[in-house]
Amino acid sequence: MEVALPLLAGVLGLLLGSFGNVVVHRVPEGASVVRPRSACPGCGAEIAARDNVPVVSWLLLRGRCRACGEPISVRYPLFELTCGLLFAAVAWRVGASWLLPGLLLLAWLLLVLAVIDARTRRIPNALTYPLAPVLAALLVVGALLDGDPAAALRIPLAGLAGFAVLLAIALASPRGMGMGDVKLAGVIGLGLGALGWGEVVVGLFGGFLLGGTAAIALLATGARSRRDAIPFGPYLALGAIAALLAGRPIVEAYLATSGLG
Numbered sequence: 001m002e003v004a005l006p007l008l009a010g011v012l013g014l015l016l017g018s019f020g021n022v023v024v025h026r027v028p029e030g031a032s033v034v035r036p037r038s039a040c041p042g043c044g045a046e047i048a049a050r051d052n053v054p055v056v057s058w059l060l061l062r063g064r065c066r067a068c069g070e071p072i073s074v075r076y077p078l079f080e081l082t083c084g085l086l087f088a089a090v091a092w093r094v095g096a097s098w099l100l101p102g103l104l105l106l107a108w109l110l111l112v113l114a115v116i117d118a119r120t121r122r123i124p125n126a127l128t129y130p131l132a133p134v135l136a137a138l139l140v141v142g143a144l145l146d147g148d149p150a151a152a153l154r155i156p157l158a159g160l161a162g163f164a165v166l167l168a169i170a171l172a173s174p175r176g177m178g179m180g181d182v183k184l185a186g187v188i189g190l191g192l193g194a195l196g197w198g199e200v201v202v203g204l205f206g207g208f209l210l211g212g213t214a215a216i217a218l219l220a221t222g223a224r225s226r227r228d229a230i231p232f233g234p235y236l237a238l239g240a241i242a243a244l245l246a247g248r249p250i251v252e253a254y255l256a257t258s259g260l261g
């Protein structure tokens with residue numbers, strides 16, 4: 001197995017994880033993700049390029065601002081590391097395919113939206129509206145370049161299917177599930193549709209299973225009451241990531257045990 005591709009994707013993931021930290025903090029506030037440059041929330045000192053190297057800078061600075069010594073949350077390097085590892089895993093799983101750029105965008109978007117939803121209980125349209133068409137275009141073109149017109153057709157269909165299924169659930173039980181989750185399911189359908197219908201089913205069903213289990217656990221332990229909204233997006237994202245990395249073996253194991261395969 002070629003290791004150059006996962007390694008390269010991992011480095012790209014670290015860098016985009018660093019940008020993802022900016023997106024996670026600024027997009028919910030409607031702030032620009034380009035300007036101003038990142039600054040220390042303690043003293044306002046701009047963070048120099050040498051102190052902005054993903055993960056490494058945080059370790060070298062021992063988690064403190066160079067100017068004022070204010071602690072920098074471990075969540076920043078952790079997010080970068082997670083993004084780097086996820087990108088490497090996706091590249092490992094997908095290999096040398098033209099679908100890879102689109103699937104890396106999917107992975108990045110899932111991570112960013114999961115963290116934003118967990119923090120703010122919102123899935124911002126400012127991300128889904130512009131990035132869903134970019135994702136669809138990257139994947140459809142990728143599928144065509146791979147010589148797989150069936151996948152190119154399946155991508156928009158699976159996107160619509162994911163959107164429609166969650167829309168039906170959201171309309172049937174408005175509490176808990178919002179339009180943000182419906183749009184996220186559309187994005188997940190687009191992305192996993194590039195791989196196959198089996199992956200789409202595993203991803204969405206996995207998300208429901210995780211979200212439902214978490215909701216029951218939170219209610220049962222009294223950590224949340226029935227009145228609290230439990231953000232569903234992070235579980236949908238987690239299910240989709242699982243399907244992205246392991247959907248094929250899960251589908252094959254199911255078909256084998258059910259005797260359908």
Ligand SMILES: [Zn+2]
Pocket residue numbers: 040041042043044045065066067068069070
């Ligand atoms: Zn500072």
